[in-house]
Amino acid sequence: MVLAGPTNPMVTPLLTDLYQFTMAYAYWKAGKHKERAVFDLYFRKNPFGGEYTVFAGLEECIKFIANFKLADDEIDFVRQSLSTSCELEEGFYKYLSGVDCSEVEVYAIQEGSVVFPKVPLVRVEGPIAVVQLLETPFLNLINYASLVATNAARHRYVAGESKMLLEFGLRRAQGPDGGIGASRYCYMGGFHATSNVAAGKIFGIPLRGTHSHAFVSSFMSPDEIIDKSLRHSSDKRSTCEDFVSLVQTWLRKIQSWSNSLNGTFGGETNHSELAAFTSYALAFPDNFLALVDTYDVMRSGIPNFCAVALALNDLGYKAAGIRLDSGDLAYLSSEARKIFLIVEKEFGVPGFGKTVITASNDLNEETLDALNKQRHEVDAFGIGTHVVTCYAQAALGCVFKLVEINNQPRIKLSEDVTKVSIPCKKRSYRLFGKEGYPLVDIMTGENEPPPKVGERILCRHPFNESKRAYVVPQRVEELMKCFWHGPGGVREDLPPLKDIRERCISQLGKMRPDHMRRLNPTPYKVSVSAKLYDFIHFLWLNEAPVGELQ
Numbered sequence: 001m002v003l004a005g006p007t008n009p010m011v012t013p014l015l016t017d018l019y020q021f022t023m024a025y026a027y028w029k030a031g032k033h034k035e036r037a038v039f040d041l042y043f044r045k046n047p048f049g050g051e052y053t054v055f056a057g058l059e060e061c062i063k064f065i066a067n068f069k070l071a072d073d074e075i076d077f078v079r080q081s082l083s084t085s086c087e088l089e090e091g092f093y094k095y096l097s098g099v100d101c102s103e104v105e106v107y108a109i110q111e112g113s114v115v116f117p118k119v120p121l122v123r124v125e126g127p128i129a130v131v132q133l134l135e136t137p138f139l140n141l142i143n144y145a146s147l148v149a150t151n152a153a154r155h156r157y158v159a160g161e162s163k164m165l166l167e168f169g170l171r172r173a174q175g176p177d178g179g180i181g182a183s184r185y186c187y188m189g190g191f192h193a194t195s196n197v198a199a200g201k202i203f204g205i206p207l208r209g210t211h212s213h214a215f216v217s218s219f220m221s222p223d224e225i226i227d228k229s230l231r232h233s234s235d236k237r238s239t240c241e242d243f244v245s246l247v248q249t250w251l252r253k254i255q256s257w258s259n260s261l262n263g264t265f266g267g268e269t270n271h272s273e274l275a276a277f278t279s280y281a282l283a284f285p286d287n288f289l290a291l292v293d294t295y296d297v298m299r300s301g302i303p304n305f306c307a308v309a310l311a312l313n314d315l316g317y318k319a320a321g322i323r324l325d326s327g328d329l330a331y332l333s334s335e336a337r338k339i340f341l342i343v344e345k346e347f348g349v350p351g352f353g354k355t356v357i358t359a360s361n362d363l364n365e366e367t368l369d370a371l372n373k374q375r376h377e378v379d380a381f382g383i384g385t386h387v388v389t390c391y392a393q394a395a396l397g398c399v400f401k402l403v404e405i406n407n408q409p410r411i412k413l414s415e416d417v418t419k420v421s422i423p424c425k426k427r428s429y430r431l432f433g434k435e436g437y438p439l440v441d442i443m444t445g446e447n448e449p450p451p452k453v454g455e456r457i458l459c460r461h462p463f464n465e466s467k468r469a470y471v472v473p474q475r476v477e478e479l480m481k482c483f484w485h486g487p488g489g490v491r492e493d494l495p496p497l498k499d500i501r502e503r504c505i506s507q508l509g510k511m512r513p514d515h516m517r518r519l520n521p522t523p524y525k526v527s528v529s530a531k532l533y534d535f536i537h538f539l540w541l542n543e544a545p546v547g548e549l550q
């Protein structure tokens with residue numbers, strides 16, 4: 001099957017770092033360019049102080065390599081750019097013009113999976129010069145995608161499964177690609193909908209929205225409403241000729257009733273706000289919602305909303321809800337809920353107590369957590385800036401490291417042990433315990449026998465000798481599957497976004513809760529087999545120069 005290219009047409013072979021081309025030339029000049037290399041793409045630390053990450057961006061990588069080909073003008077540009085330092089041999093450009101990914105293989109964990117540090121998310125094999133050109137675009141396509149999907153999943157975890165999460169971040173996102181990507185990967189991470197219309201069209205993400213303060217404050221008085229008629233919802237022959245008056249009648253009823261309450265609700269409401277709400281209801285009688293905080297939530301927004309909602313109720317329509325966008329969201333949502341419950345009883349409107357309350361305004365994990373602790377009555381959260389910009393952490397540090405060349409394992413050493421790469425072409429497995437939770441991820445050499453259900457296996461920390469444990473897995477899942485094996489090769493299908501989202505939600509739901517909590521979560525164990533452990537340390541000693549003290 002022919003795969004379409006990446007979503008963003010800016011993702012071309014030139015969307016890479018210059019040094020990938022200079023290295024490609026040097027490989028070519030040395031006659032090394034066709035040597036078979038294996039690279040692992042992984043990250044070293046979970047983001048946001050957490051102990052888990054959601055892997056995202058794979059589909060874009062596969063679409064990128066499926067269409068990887070340098071066009072003539074791109075080769076001309078590379079020629080121009082590289083010849084500023086010295087004239088390169090023309091044969092290199094001839095080679096570049098024939099480069100594609102037909103000899104590349106990509107193994108990866110399925111998109112939407114919960115993943116952990118050091119375990120390869122993607123393994124790319126192929127001619128070294130070609131795979132090197134893929135490093136930067138792969139990292140670019142995976143780093144932000146995984147960061148934002150993780151961020152979304154974390155917001156969902158704090159908000160709780162029963163809450164609706166709406167992504168409202170397009171206006172604050174880092175440019176158009178940031179905005180589109182954020183909508184897609186927030187949905188993947190468990191958000192329910194986006195306000196981003198383009199993302200709705202491209203990815204089929206459900207669209208949701210309310211209205212803004214501008215809409216409310218643009219109205220001056222009910223006299224502005226020209227067409228005041230509204231047809232009954234089910235009986236299309238019956239029409240209310242003056243919906244505006246019906247609303248005003250309801251407002252008076254609410255006001256006289258509220259006089260008997262204790263004063264925080266009702267009284268004189270803002271008439272321009274009432275005009276805005278009435279107008280919105282006339283435009284969307286089936287989906288009336290109101291932003292209630294433009295003037296005063298309790299004294300104006302809520303009574304005005306109730307008046308319009310009760311008028312709609314007379315005509316067989318059910319109001320959709322309110323949005324709160326400022327103030328104390330715990331207090332205001334609770335007060336609004338109380339009023340809705342009283343209105344349900346007082347005016348006999350079944351279900352009115354359940355009117356949906358949406359909250360927005362600079363929400364993030366902390367504010368969601370604080371709201372939970374105070375108790376609130378919010379049903380849906382509209383979250384923008386913090387989720388799309390990944391305000392709490394700017395980047396996920398995925399890296400792309402050479403682990404084997406010409407079947408020879410390679411290691412990258414570092415003073416910082418967390419930065420030492422794990423050599424060899426590997427396989428990785430997730431081992432599940434008795435209670436069904438994942439216990440540990442283990443990497444083995446490519447040709448080692450896989451861990452078996454019911455058989456004890458030693459899992460070793462890759463670098464810390466004293467950290468090891470025996471595990472008797474109740475279930476074993478191999479993590480990496482083949483997603484690209486040349487253009488015609490058999491490979492895993494790329495599932496629809498909805499299925500990836502479901503995988504993500506389901507995997508997150510099966511994690512042990514102590515790995516998921518916000519405060520001091522327990523690290524998930526990532527290990528290597530005894531054989532791989534020994535080999536890493538053998539190679540480490542082999543490659544590290546011995547110092548000499550004078």
Ligand SMILES: Nc1ncnc2c1ncn2[C@@H]1O[C@H](COP(=O)(O)OP(=O)(O)OP(=O)(O)O)[C@@H](O)[C@H]1O
Pocket residue numbers: 325326327328329330331360361362363364367370371374
């Ligand atoms: N009950 C609450 N507990 C903790 N944080 C809250 C609570 N209610 C709202 N917040 C958060 O507090 C911050 C309040 O923002 P800010 O101080 O700008 O006031 P505001 O309500 O937006 O007022 P205005 O927009 O009228 O200036 C927001 O980030 C909001 O999400």
Ligand SMILES: O=P(O)(O)OC[C@H]1O[C@H](OP(=O)(O)OP(=O)(O)O)[C@H](O)[C@@H]1O
Pocket residue numbers: 168169171172212213325360361362363382383384385386
């Ligand atoms: O707060 P965020 O999480 O980024 O969510 C999106 C915000 O965007 C809108 O505000 P608007 O652009 O009108 O600006 P303002 O509310 O900051 O004044 C909306 O009312 C939310 O408050």
Ligand SMILES: O=C(O)c1cccnc1
Pocket residue numbers: 168169195208209210211212323360382384
């Ligand atoms: O539909 C909304 O309420 C919305 C959309 C984007 C940003 N803020 C709010």
Ligand SMILES: [Mg+2]
Pocket residue numbers: 325360361362
């Ligand atoms: Mg705001």
